[in-house]
Amino acid sequence: MVASSVEPEFRGARRRLVEALQDKGIRDLAVLRAIDQVPRHLFVPPTVRHRAYEDSALPIGSGQTISQPYVHARALEQLMLTGKEKVLEIGTGSGYQTALLSELAAQVFSIERFPALLDKTRPILQxxxxxxxxxxxxxxxLGWREYGPYDGIVVSAGAPHVPPALEEQLAEGGRMLVPIGDRDEQMLTLFIKRNGKLEGRDIVPVRFVPLIGAGGWPA
Ligand code: SAM
Structure with a gap:
């Protein structure tokens, strides 16, 4: 769980962000509560800290971004988490969504390909x-086979298709979010596994950095 020792000057800004997300149609109370709890300002570089509670994507180094809070909220509400689930996240990045997931699920497993990002993110999560x-x-x-299958999987980078290993590691009845499209623009797609097959539904157009790897784009 996230500590409550957050700097008080950010509390008002965070509350206003939650209100802005409600105005934009976010209704899931658990998701709104998580956004109200997690100190986003800890997860962004000091140079953009004053913008931490704007509803916008921000640079986090290594050419990567922390996504817009609205996109996190729209994505997370699709997972319909109750607090008991095991979730896999692909693309730890700043760790902000990881922290949101930690408020919404029982166990979170998260994978990142950039060592330099993880060097920054691990101490922030602590x-x-x-x-x-x-x-x-x-x-x-390639997923994280050892701990699967997962009730929820969130891919935070744009993919040409669903990586086969992730389809395999999603539990029956599980929900998986993958931005599907080209390297610049994608459709955030919700997949639900029913009778061993994925059923997909479009959620919202998004612009994520590319998912680079064996089951994604070439580097
Ligand atoms: N959700 C993150 C946050 O809250 O900061 C933002 C994620 S950022 C949009 C996408 C991340 O996916 C980047 O950090 C990138 O390095 C990572 N990524 C891309 N391909 C990956 C792969 N095959 N495995 C793990 N991480 C990957």
Whole structure:
């Protein structure tokens, strides 16, 4: 769980962000509560900290971005988490969504391919007192077989198709979000596994950085 020792000056800004997300149609109370709890300002570089509670994507280094809070919220509400689930996240990035997931699920497994990002993210997750998260450095398109199957999978980078290993590691009845499209623009797609097959539904157009790996785009 995330510590409550957040700097008080950010509390008002975070509350206003939650209200802005409600105005934009986010209704899931658990998701809104998680956004109200997680100190996003810890997860962004100091140079953009003053913009931490704007509803916008921000640079986090290594050419990567922390997604817009609205996109996180739209994605997370599709997972319909109750707090008991085991979730796999591909693309830890800043760790912000990882921290949101830690508020919404029982166990979170997260994979990132950039060592430099993880070097920054691990201590921030510790500082935020996030405890139910395991992190792996590697190619997330291969999943994390050891702990699967997963009730939920969130892919936070744009893919040409669903990586086969992730389809395999999704539990029956499980929900998986993958931005599907080209390297610049994608459709965030919700897949639900029924009778061993994925059923997909379009959620919202998005622009994620590419998913690079064996089951994604070439580097
Ligand atoms: N959700 C993150 C956050 O809250 O900061 C933002 C993720 S950023 C849009 C996408 C991340 O996916 C980047 O950090 C990128 O390095 C990572 N990524 C891309 N391909 C990957 C792969 N095959 N395995 C693991 N991570 C990958």
């Amino acid at each position: 500082q935020a007192n996030v405890r139910n998260v395991s992190i792996l450095l590697g190619d997330g398109t």
